[in-house]
Every structure is written in structure tokens, then in C-alpha cells.
Amino acid sequence: MSSPDVSGAYALSSPEDCLKLYADWAASYDADFAEGMGYVLPAQVASAYLGAGGAGPVLDVGAGTGLLAAALRGLGFQGRIDGVDLSPEMLEKARAKGCYGALVAADITRPLALPASYRGVVSSGTFTHGHVGPEGLPALLAVAEAGALFALSVNAGVWEAKGFPAALAALGDRIRDVALTEAPIYDARAAARDPGHAADRALILTFRRA
């Protein structure tokens, strides 16, 4: 059996497949994938969130092994960070980083059993091929306080394909201050490791819950 990789993750088509892939990937994700590919996206989202004035408590969506919380801490963020992810195995790795308050195994496309008190919502690498589209946004808005800041990476290849522009337009005056910046997902290490994905780009979507 081949090791999990970006192509396998992009090809996921069900929550069951997703659970299986990340159960297999959790142990090697940081050292093999993130280090090997030079995965800079969590740092880009952390920087965007703090640069836009983000505060705690913040919810990390699709927290995985906790790289985004580690990036926030690395930039000096001291507020509370909770995390939600489908994969218990990935969350165990996140727990070991010691950056989080609550860590909850849940599907973000369904209503979340979390308090509606987050002043921010962040996410890296979860709104992408084979993962989550704009159908994930309502449950996140439901746990965000009025004025909460969102900083979410969206793989550039799914922005139109999964219908983000229309979904954001449909949210109307429930959100404000919508902005997009483009960012690399990987650094130069990816070219040797996985040339087919080395140049993949993300859009970092920021907005506030009205």
C-alpha cells in the first residue's frame, strides 16, 4: 500500500475515506508531509489572522495535527485556541503539541456542539479538493460571536469549482469586510518531493461575522 499523500487526500470522496486516510497519515504527517513539502500554509493563515487583528478564543477548523495553532503560538498569540477535526488520530497529534484548549472530533459540515462564543475562526488546508466546500460555513458562523474574524485557506483550484463566490454572496449581510489574498501552500522543498503539487496555491479568505 502506498503512503498517504496530497493526491490521495485530494481524491477523497466520503467521510469514511477521509477518516481512513488521516488515521494512516497522522503519525507521519508532520515529519514526512509538512517538513518534506515545506508546508507553509498554516503560517500564512496564522499571519493573516493576527495581521487582521485576530483575538481569542479562536476555533481551528480541520485542526489536523495542530500546525496552525503551533504557528499562532510561534507568532506570540496567547489566546485560547480550540480545535475541531473529523479525525481522532490527527487530533491526538494536535493534543500532544500542547497549544489547544478543547479538541473535538466532529464533522464541520454539520451543526457543532460548541459554544457560540468564538471571536475568531481559522483554518488551513481543510477547504480543498476532496475535503470541505462552502457547505462548511454555516456551522462555523453559528459558533462565532458577532464581529468574529474568519481567516480560512481555500485551495485556489476549488474556489470556483466548489462555488465559494456564490456561497459568500448568498450569505449577504451575515458577513462583512470580505477580502482575499493569494498565497503559496509549499516552499521550494516541494519541487523535488511532489512536482505535481509544488506550485499549488491557496486563497486566504478573511471576513467578519456581521
Ligand SMILES: C[S@@+](CC[C@H](N)C(=O)[O-])C[C@H]1O[C@@H](n2cnc3c(N)ncnc32)[C@H](O)[C@@H]1O
Ligand atoms: C490537509 S489536513 C489539514 C490539517 C491542518 N489544518 C494543517 O494545515 O496541517 C485536512 C484536515 O481536515 C480534516 N477534515 C476533512 N473533512 C472534515 C470535515 N468534514 N470536518 C472536520 N474536519 C475535516 C481532516 O481530518 C484533516 O485533518
